[in-house]
Amino acid sequence: MSLIGQPLDALDTPQLLLDLDVIDANLKRMFDAGKQRGVNVRTHFKSLKCGGLAQYIKARGGPTFLSAKLNEAEVLADAGIDDILIANQIVSPLKFQRIANLAKRVTLRLCVDQMDNVDQLSKAMHAAGATLGVLIEIDIGMARCGIPPGEAAIPMAQRIHKSPGLRFDGLQGYDGHLQLIADASERKAKCVQGLEQLVGTRRFIEKAGVPVPIVTGAGTGTWEFVAGFPGVTEIQPGSFILMDCIYNAVRPEFGCALSILSTVLSVRPKWYNLDAGSKAISKDFGSPIIKGKPEEKATRFSEEHTKVECDPVPVKIGDHREVIPAHCCATMNLHRQCLGVRRGKVETVWPIEASGRYD
Template sequence: MTGSVLAGFPATTIRWRDQLDTPAVVVDLDIVERNLRRGAEFAASASVDFRPHIKTHKIPALARAQLELGACGITAQKVSEAEIMADAGLDDILISFNILGRTKLQRLRALAERVRLRTVADNATVIDGLSSAFSGTPDRLGVLVELDGALKRCGVPTVEHAMDHARKVDRAAGLRFDGFMIYPAPDHWQDALTFLAACKDAALQAGLDPRVLSTGGSPDMVKFAPDANVTEYRAGSYIYNDRALVSMGGASVSDCALTVHATVVSTPTPTRAIIDAGSKSLSSDLFGLSGFGMVRNRSDADIFALSEEHGHIEFADGAPAVGDHIAIIPNHACVVSNLTDHVQFVRGDYWVGEQRVEARGTVQ
C-alpha cells in the first residue's frame, strides 16, 4: 500500500496556528493516513472483511479513503447517516441499529434501491416491521441478529434468543438471514467471540447460513487474531483515536489525529484557567475517566468541569496566560465530530482547508 490515499488534500503554505480561531476541531491528515493504513493492515493480517464505522468522522471523503484501502463497505448507525453516505456514492452499507417506525422503514426501503444494504434486529417487533416494509421487493433485505456483547445495550443475551430471531428472520417475507453481529464491551472481546461461535454453530445445526459473523471495536484491534468464527470486523474510532482509546491501550497519544483547540480567556487563580471550549465543543462523555480530556504537553492539567461554553482547568504547575492556545485530546472523538459543522484539516504545521462534516446531526 503505497502513495497517499488522501492525495486530494495537499497541505498549503499557511501555518494554521497563525490563523486559527477557537474553539476549533483540528484533524491532522498525516496521522489519519497512518491510522487508516494501520486499520487496513490489521484486517489483512486478521483475514477479515473490514467495515469501518463512519460515525466517528461523518465525512464521505474519509469513508472513500477507507474503501480505497480495502474496506468491504461501511457501517452507519442511523438511516439519515447512511443516506448522506449513499448520496456521496458509497454503495455497501450496514446500518447497525434497530430500525422502527413507518417513516424510517420507508426511507430504508428507498435506500435499499440505491445501495447494497444490510441491517440488524434483536426483537420480533423490528423483524416484523422490516418484513412489512420489504415484502414484495425483488431483493430481500439482509438482516443480522444482534447479540449483547456485555454492554447491556441492544442485542439478545443468549444463544436460544438469537436462534429464535434467526429462524423468524429466515421465515419472514422480504428478509434474508445473513448471520450475527456483536459489539464487545471493554475486556469482553473473548467472551464475545465465544458467544458468536456458539450462535454460528447453532445456526448451522438448524440449517441456516450465518454467512456474516461480525464483531468490532477499535480497542480490541490490537488483541484480535484470525478466528474462524469471525468474517467481518467493524471499527470507528481508530481513524482519529482519542483519550479513551489511549487509556485502554488501543492507541498512543501520537496516534490521536483529532484535537480541540481552545483559548485561555480567564485565569481566576494562578493555577486555574478558563477556556472558550465547553460541553458544546468537547462533549461531557467521561468513559470512566477523570476529567473531560487531555491537554497536550501539559500532564499537570485537569479539565475538571465543563459549562456549555467554558472549560474549567486546574494546572498544578501554573496556568497558561490569558490569550494562550491549548490543544485538547477529547475523551470521545465520535461525539466531538457531531458537535461541529466543520473541522480544520491540517498536515503537521500546515493548513489544508476547512472540511464540512457532512453527516453531522444525522441522528434519525
C-alpha cells in the same frame, strides 16, 4: 478567505482539527492487521459522521462501513459508500420507506432482535421491491439490544431466510461493556467468552441448514481479540481512527488525531481559561487533556470555557492550546465542520453532515 493552506496559529477558534498523518497511521495499523488476520474491517461511522472522512478512509483501503442510525447510513451513501450495515434495530414503520430507498441504492444491512420487526420489514421491503440484508443481534453480555446466544436464534434465522424482501446475512455480537476495561488480560478473557457464545450460535444456525456468511463484532478496545477468532468474519471498530484520551489509555497503539484548537481567554496566577467549553468538547466520558502539556490540567468546564490549572502559568492571552477530548464520537457530534491538517497546515475542510442528528 479559504482556510486551505493556513497555518494553525492563523486560525480562528474554537476549531475541530483532525491530524491526517495520525489518521493515516491509525488506518494503516488496523487495515494491515485485518488483512494479516483474514477479517474484514468495517469502520463505525458513528465516530466520524463526516462524509469526506468516509471517502478518505475508502480511498485508503476501507470501503465498508457501519452506522448507528439511518441518517448516518444516508450520509454514507451520499458520500459514495456502497456497503453499509446499520448496526442497530429500526422498528418504526415511519422509517421503512427510507430503508427501502437506501437498500435500492447500496448494499444495505440492518440488525433485528424481534420476530414482529422481521415480518414488518419483510412486508415493507417486498412491497417496495427492495432487498435488505438482515443480521440477528446477539447479546453477548452488554445487555443493550439483541437476543440471547444459543439455539433461540434458529427460528429467527429460518424466518428471515425465507422472508421475501430480506436476505439472512448473519450475526452481530458487540461487546461494548468490555471496551474500556483497563486490564488487557481481563478484557481479553471476557471478550473470548462472548465470542464463544457468538460463534456457538453460528454453529447452531448452520446445523439447522441456514448459511451464516457474516459474523461481526468488536470495538477499538477488543479488536485484536476478535480479529482472527475462528468463526468471526468481520470487526467493526470506529474510535481507532480519531481516538480520545480515554481510549488512548487503553489502546496507546492508536494516536489521538482529533483535537479542539482553542485560545487562552484569561490568565490568573494559578490557572487560565480557554475559549472552548462543553459546547465544543464532549465530557460525557470524563475530562479532556491539553495536548503535549501533562502539567496543565483541565479542571472545570462551562458551556464556553475550560479552566486549566497549572503553576506557573506558561501562557498569555491569545495563545493557542489543543484540547484532546475524552470522547471523540460525541465531540464530532457537536461540530458542523472539521479541518484536516497535516504538519501544521490546513489541507482540507469537511462538513460533518450527520452531527446533531438522531433520526
